[in-house]
């Protein structure tokens with residue numbers, strides 16, 4: 374296969390996203406190798422030994438790209454990302470505004486459903502975060518058959534509304550994962566098409582409360598606010614199924630509001 378990127382998985386779930394370069398490169402955890410040479414005859418599903426490790430070549434779907442992504446800022450995972458996609462009703466051809474891009478954990482899920490007729494606008498004030506997020510999105514673009522038109526703006530979202538309006542007249546959804554939601558909500562609520570929704574990711578309750586108030590002040594109707602609990606089950610050593618041991622953790626409170 375001659376793709377730009379290859380996804381290689383270990384049996385323990387550890388995943389590597391490797392640039393298929395025809396030159397020796399160092400991949401953390403795998404050592405130095407020429408990926409183009411080693412992977413030339415390796416199709417998706419086939420196994421390959423690199424250094425001491427046996428790896429399986431996998432399709433570059435969101436779970437694999439997310440597991441092997443470059444990371445900096447805290448990312449949104451599939452539990453909350455899936456809820457946003459469903460509650461915002463995102464699909465091919467939609468225009469979505471997202472801030473901040475961070476490591477693009479959420480952006481990967483959004484870009485995957487918009488298709489090549491969609492428009493994805495991301496905003497981020499911190500260059501060092503944007504570099505990581507844009508690298509992850511670029512990998513996805515090179516791996517997937519369809520990818521939305523992507524515009525990235527540098528700055529606080531509340532300061533970039535004029536630039537956003539230069540790109541699009543209105544948006545089908547807004548997602549805000551940033552520390553201070555009210556200025557962002559006040560500045561962007563007017564960009565929503567009638568019936569379109571805005572979602573907030575709020576790690577602590579004070580953020581949720583302020584986001585709720587800001588949505589109402591901006592004329593939006595809060596449709597849902599709360600938290601998703603995820604409880605994984607596994608097979609018990611003596612038979613049967615039970616919740617696995619481990620933390621029953623919190624990610625964030627989520628809020629969805631609609632422009633009616």
Ligand SMILES: C[S@@+](CC[C@H](N)C(=O)[O-])C[C@H]1O[C@@H](n2cnc3c(N)ncnc32)[C@H](O)[C@@H]1O
Pocket residue numbers: 446447448449450472473474475476477478479480496497498499502528529530531550551552553557
């Ligand atoms: C937790 S990270 C986002 C992570 C991202 N959702 C992901 O899944 O990878 C929050 C980001 O928001 C950015 N940010 C903070 N205030 C902002 C603002 N007013 N407008 C746009 N981005 C902002 C931060 O620099 C940071 O990169």
